Amino acid sequence: MGAEREFTHTTTLPAEQTYDAVRRVVADLGYALQGEDRAQGRLVAQTPRSALSWGHLLFLAVEPAADAGSTLRLTVTGVTDAPRALMDGRKNDKPVAASSRPSRPPCPERPRRRGPATASGRMAGMTRISELWRYPLKSAAGHAVPTLGVDPWGLAGDRRWAVLDPADDDGLVVTAREEHRLLLVRPEPTATGLRLHAPGRAPLEVTTPTAGVGLRPVRVWRSRIVAADAGDEAAAWLGAALGRTVRLVHLDDPMRRATNPAYSEETDRVSLADGYPILLTTTASLAALNDAVLEGAGPDGAPESWPLPMTRFRPNVVVDHGAEGAPWVEDDWRRVRLGTHTFRVVKGCERCVMTTLQPDHERGVVDRGPEPIRTMARIRRFDGGTWFGVNLIPDPLPAGAPPVALAVGDDVEVLAAVPAGGGPPR
Incomplete structure (x- = not known):
């Protein structure tokens, strides 16, 4: 291991992002939050294999940025034994002078409920x-949720909508494997269906089609089923966003499709x-x-x-x-x-x-x-x-x-x- 040195990493987030959103950002970086002090606006994270911390303790502060009201600053401080060239090469990372070494209070342990050993040899609750x-529209952007119901066919509302190719007699589903721009489409569940977002386009409200009406053939891998068409307006909006002719369908009866x-x-x-x-x-x-x-x-x-x-x-x-x-x-x-x-x-x-x-x-x-x-x-x-x-x-x-x-x-x-x-x- 190399010699330890201090570092900071700062990024900005939309102000409407709450602590839960910050948690997701931190998790994306590979950290596990161990505790938080909302009164002090500080979260504490630790990871055994982090890209930034190299196994050391990190401290995160969330504060208004210069243009308060529109963005927040997330600042990560800690100690790393990662190579200096690696750390200095990361965007927005910079060494901290020895005189400005941040104080590091002990990391609070997350409470855990221990139970009997499981079949894997782990303790229950660890x-x-x-x-x-959840990904409402297959191959489009997903969103994190704090809780979600479990249906026999998956998490509630997950992948009930899909884009398909109407030129294919079987209604082959279009995915981001071949149509990468689908990942830029952001579906937002509403009480009546979906609100579709895409860069450079006005959002579109889509109403969940009536079950059993306007059914189209749909093929997902070897599965051949039918699903309800969501109408011409949704098809035109998605066609413009993707640059090709498509249809939007909703799986009105998820009991139709069996697993392998x-x-x-x-x-x-x-x-x-x-x-x-x-x-x-x-x-x-x-x-x-x-x-x-x-x-x-x-x-x-x-x-x-x-x-x-x-x-x-x-x-x-x-x-x-x-x-x-x-x-x-x-x-x-x-x-x-x-x-x-x-x-x-x-x-x-x-x-x-x-x-x-x-x-x-x-x-x-x-x-x-x-x-x-x-x-x-x-x-x-x-x-x-x-x-x-x-x-x-x-x-x-x-x-x-x-x-x-x-x-x-x-x-x-x-x-x-x-x-x-x-x-x-x-």
């Missing part, structure tokens, strides 16, 4: 949900997601991947996009093991309890070109690079594919049971696992 994400029977049960269902109801990832695995990206970067140093944010992998549930968490343990899980409900871990997630795409809504462009596929091909290759995250299917609720919801902070307990080392279920 692992928690750190983020929940090779990895699931006959009664399992899924929305318009690629294959399974819920995708789970872990912060420890992202940190390990970012470490591997840096290790393989060579003399040119880390790529501009480093550290890779979790949003590249479009998860529904992000799990944080805490400082002691090991990467890739989710490969071995076969049944888990999230909050109060149980889920089967049925298959890993084989990754594609979408993980290499980074939308920039301010510039209205989607940037692309070789990572993380290049690094995952080196450290996460199984059966010719690259893998990150695992797919879950919720267990059926007993008759008469109340609806189930997940929330950020819910405990995660591993109920069944296989011996480590075999890679993801596939």
Whole structure:
């Protein structure tokens, strides 16, 4: 390790972003928040493999920027033993003079409820949900939520809408794999449907179509179903945003689509997601991947996009093991309890070109690079594919049971696992 030195990192955020939004920004950088003092406007974070901290304690202050009312300043201070060339090369990072060394109060421990050892050998309550994400429109932008209901076919409202190619007789769904600009479309759920946003275009209100009316054929991979067309105005708006002729559809009956029977049960269902109801990832695995990206970067140093944010992998549930968490343990899980409900871990997630795409809504462009596929091909290759995250299917609720919801902070307990080392279920 190199000699420790101090650093600061400052960025600006929209003022309307609350502490929860700041939490998401911090999580995207790979940090785990350990505590906060809202009265002092300070959050405390720590990570074993952070791009900035290199395993050391960080302190974050949120304050009004010069143009108070429009932006906030998020300032990160801490100590790192990362190479000076790496730290000095990061945007907005600068060394702190020794005379201005910030005081570092002890990091408050997050309270944890310990329980009996699980099948994975962990203690129940040591692992928690750190983020929940919903993607109302398939392949478009997602948004983080503090809590969300669980349906048999996925999280409530997740991927019930999709864009399709009307020239295809089967109604092939258009995804960001081939139409990168879809990632710039931001769907906002409303009481009556969706509000669509895209750079350079006025928002459009879309009403959820009447169930069973105006049904069109839809094809998602090998699944062939029907869904309700959302009308000409929505089609024209999206066509202008994407530069091609498309239609917008809503899956009015999510019980129509079955999951892959090779990895699931006959009664399992899924929305318009690629294959399974819920995708789970872990912060420890992202940190390990970012470490591997840096290790393989060579003399040119880390790529501009480093550290890779979790949003590249479009998860529904992000799990944080805490400082002691090991990467890739989710490969071995076969049944888990999230909050109060149980889920089967049925298959890993084989990754594609979408993980290499980074939308920039301010510039209205989607940037692309070789990572993380290049690094995952080196450290996460199984059966010719690259893998990150695992797919879950919720267990059926007993008759008469109340609806189930997940929330950020819910405990995660591993109920069944296989011996480590075999890679993801596939």
